[in-house]
Amino acid sequence: MAKLVLDLHDIYNKGASIDAELNRVITQAVDKHIALVEIIPGKGSGQLKKKVIRFLNEPDIKKLYSRLEKDDKNFGRIFVHFKH
Numbered sequence: 205m206a207k208l209v210l211d212l213h214d215i216y217n218k219g220a221s222i223d224a225e226l227n228r229v230i231t232q233a234v235d236k237h238i239a240l241v242e243i244i245p246g247k248g249s250g251q252l253k254k255k256v257i258r259f260l261n262e263p264d265i266k267k268l269y270s271r272l273e274k275d276d277k278n279f280g281r282i283f284v285h286f287k288h
Contacts, residue, residue, distance in 0.1 A: 207240040
């Protein structure tokens with residue numbers, strides 16, 4: 205199964221860059237029929253993870269994927285599943 209990984213550690217404090225990277229990886233997954241995207245906001249204070257989840261719950265983004273999974277073993281990871 206092909207998957208994409210987006211690690212946000214390097215841009216954690218750059219709001220516009222975060223949105224651009226999230227858009228890029230979701231669009232790439234849809235265009236290339238990738239089944240899974242792993243987003244790594246890191247553990248930290250949890251603010252970045254909340255921002256990512258808010259982004260993923262926007263109606264125009266939410267319609268692109270089938271389900272969202274928070275890793276129960278690693279607080280700093282989010283999985284986005286796609287059906288193609």
